[in-house]
Amino acid sequence: MxxxxxxxxxxxxxxxxxxxxxxxxxxxxxxxxxxxxxxxxxxxxxxxxxxxxxxxxxxxxxxxxxxxxxxxxxxxxxxxxxxxxxxxxxxxxxxxxxxxxxxxxxxxxxxxxxxxxxxxxxxxxxxxxxxxxxxxxxxxxxxxxxxxxxxxxxAELPIAYGNVPRYKYKKGGEVFEELRKTTLNELDNKFSRCHDIIWEGGKRDPAEAFDEMSKLMFAKIYDEKFTKVGEYYRFQVGTNEDAFTVAKRIKELYKEVQEKEPEVFKEDIKVSNEIIYEVVKVLQDVSLTKTDLDAKGRAFERFLGKVFRGEFGQFFTPREIVDFMVKFIDPDYTELVIDPACGSSGFLLYSIKHIMEKASKEYNEDTSKEIVWEFSHRNVFGIEINDRIARIAMMDMVIHEDGHTNIECNDALEDYENFDPRKDIKPNKYHVLLTNPPFGARIKASVKPYFKKYELAKNEKGKIKNSEMSEILFIERCLDLIKPGGRMGIILPDSAFTNKRYIGVVNFILSKARVLAVISLPQHAFIPFGSMAKTSILFLKKLKDDEKVGDYPIFMAHVEKIGYDATGRPDRNDLPKVLEEWEKFKQDPAKYPLNKEISPELWFAKVMFSQLGNKLDVEAYGREYMEILERIMELEAKGFTVLTLEDVTKAIFPGISPSKDDYVTDERNGIPIIKTGSVIKVRDRIGIIDWQKLSYVSRDKYGKSKKFLQKYDILVQSVAHSKDYIGDKVAIVDNALVDTRPTLALSKFLIVRPNPKKVNPYYLFLYLSSEYGQRQFKHYIRGMTAEIYEFDLKNLLVIVPPKDEQDRIAENFLKTLAEIFKLKDELRLCKEKLTHEFNKILS
The missing domain is CATH 3.90.1570 (tt1808, chain A)
Known part of the structure; x- marks a missing residue:
């Protein structure tokens, strides 16, 4: 009440x-x-x-x-x-x-x-x-x-009108003398007040202020742990004590901390005696060791978010995503867990929390505590390249009372021999890896000697590249760290899944690991933390030596609501629902539907490994594509022939890419080229080439091109500023003039050359214009600026009815097309007549 x-x-x-x-x-x-x-x-x-x-x-x-x-x-x-x-x-x-x-x-x-x-x-x-x-x-x-x-x-009120005691807080004292537990909100408030005191209204850099606060918090925790029962705590302000006396005692306390933890803080306290005095006054009455682990952990996270959201935002993964990934991967008591880009150690701390919750349900209190202590001190490891953030990770771990000594300040991509031998970081060691690696940093071969040792640092010809993005090399290092059969969850920018130049990276992943799941995060996932990158989470299980991979199902999810919006304000969180669906999927993958849409903001898909090709982006497996795929499979089961586009064509290739200077105005000395504006869209993506709207390119440059069009070639719009316009125009070359006058098409088209022995060209044209073709086009889109490529399009599935049925469909289309041309001519005559009448009136 x-x-x-x-x-x-x-x-x-x-x-x-x-x-x-x-x-x-x-x-x-x-x-x-x-x-x-x-x-x-x-x-x-x-x-x-x-x-x-x-x-x-x-x-x-x-x-x-x-x-x-x-x-x-x-x-x-x-x-x-x-x-x-x-x-x-x-x-x-x-x-x-x-x-x-x-x-x-x-x-x-x-x-x-x-x-x-x-x-x-x-x-x-x-x-x-x-x-x-x-x-x-x-x-x-x-x-x-x-x-x-x-x-x-x-320090304290007098007792019964008597003399004021010198100190108030005593370990093991009466209920009024002992430090008290505090709440999440109060601790959040105290942390902010301390930081404001140290920050001095902007005189210090926020990160530097946090460094100084961390030193004082270490001293506070040390005092709580090692003060003997019956003695007064040293981290308090006694009656009539001045700032000099208090600061002197706190600095001595901190010296003891430095001796015990030499790797955590190498520098002395830098702030003034007055600032130390004020911080001690704020923190002296509460216990950081007794306060609920989740409360102080969340307060520390909130505080970190406020302080480091700008400059250091990239080092912090939102709590909602961390919690989700840990529960998804489900580390066990004896498993070794590592994060090679640990930032503030969120994944490690939530792994400990996960083990704590697990143990409390399965064991008695004493056994549970023993399991958690063992796991937190011996089973979690982190690597962090930024020394300041590494100290924050250690501080966060200390706040949570665990083994912060397993944090290594180093470049996780370094050669293994350059790691601290006491940490024993080596390949094929860890059961679980969870990480959010740095994105967007380009690593150069000329700067980092280790670069040339990475397989993903090579191009398709096996030669060392000049540079590569950090997240790409991290993929290889992460797979190297986990042992065969080990599991990993990694946050990656969608470009690693969708860009044409990273097809080799996807193939590398598929050759090394089984894909458990791919979860598409919303565009705003990291905006409150300073990053605009659209990201997804990739869950993998490393293949064992000589393990042969057959076909298997992969869980995919698209989620928009993740607990906060683009401004960082609280919002609905659908990630727990994703976990529920993952559990259902694991229980019986065979019965899990190909597509399950809860809402446009939350949907799921089951994709077979054989359907992947080299596309791991979740958006490619949306409801529209999966429904078409299901229909095609049903038709195939009923006896229809289903072939790939490659099976029914002679060639698929892009048009040409002339420069501005390649165009000419003289039709007699130029070669006709069909541009997107040359194709008139009649209806539902069906296009007709307007042979009066051609441009011309230099005959000298393109006269010997191998990309001249042939009759019955099909043009598919393959490049656009938006995904909606891919395949927006599909046209067939039905003019016999191309046989006598060589004609080209712009590279914004893919040219599909049907094999008339395998398929009626007009049937194939209509099929590609239909939702069966259009939805598959969307599936094959790559890149943030939309484009489809011939090496993907060749895998498009084509339903091939009997030849007479194809011919009948084509004949009906040609009749309709003839009527369209007739109407078009009548419309042109009406326009000319109207113009003539107006001119007559005016004259």
């Missing part, structure tokens, strides 16, 4: 037991004071807990405590939430308390201003400000101004 933290719930229970309070019907009754207030108000939770602490922890008599006390002359009237008096008559205020529900920066400012105003008017000696679960104590007897209030801060 009431949204209380565990600590608040425990203290309220204590107050009820001691008959200080009673909670009933949404109200809290303060039994000694005989007052009641609305307990559904979160601020009342804070006041109630503070009251109980004043009585139980600080030993103040409850009959000397009152609520809602308005000081004289206070305008506007802003009563003090709690006042503790020195006397039984409640005439001498000793402590004024101001409470707020949350610990936002704005709440702190308002609480301090209102609280100090009341304390001064009531002539109180002490001010206690409590925001959410955070508190600050001030000795205000000398009436400090608001601007100087922080100079009067103390």
């Amino acid at each position: 009431y949204d209380l933290t565990d600590r608040q719930r425990g203290l309220i229970a204590m107050g009820i037991k001691e008959k200080l309070v009673k909670v009933e019907d949404g109200r809290i009754y303060y039994l000694i004071q005989k007052k009641s207030y609305d307990f559904t108000d979160p601020e009342e939770h804070v006041r109630a807990v503070t009251y109980i602490e004043l009585v139980m922890k600080y030993k103040y008599p409850p009959h000397r405590i009152d609520f809602e006390i308005t000081p004289p002359r206070r305008e506007p009237k802003l009563p003090a939430d709690i006042v503790v008096y020195k006397d039984d008559y409640k005439e001498k205020p000793f402590i004024v308390v101001e409470c707020k529900a949350t610990s936002s920066k704005a709440d702190w400012e308002v609480a301090k201003r209102e609280g100090l105003g009341n304390a001064n008017l009531l002539l109180s000696e002490w001010l206690l400000v409590v925001c959410g679960e955070e508190e600050a104590v001030y000795y205000v007897k000398d009436r400090p101004s608001l601007a100087k209030l922080e100079e009067f801060r103390r």
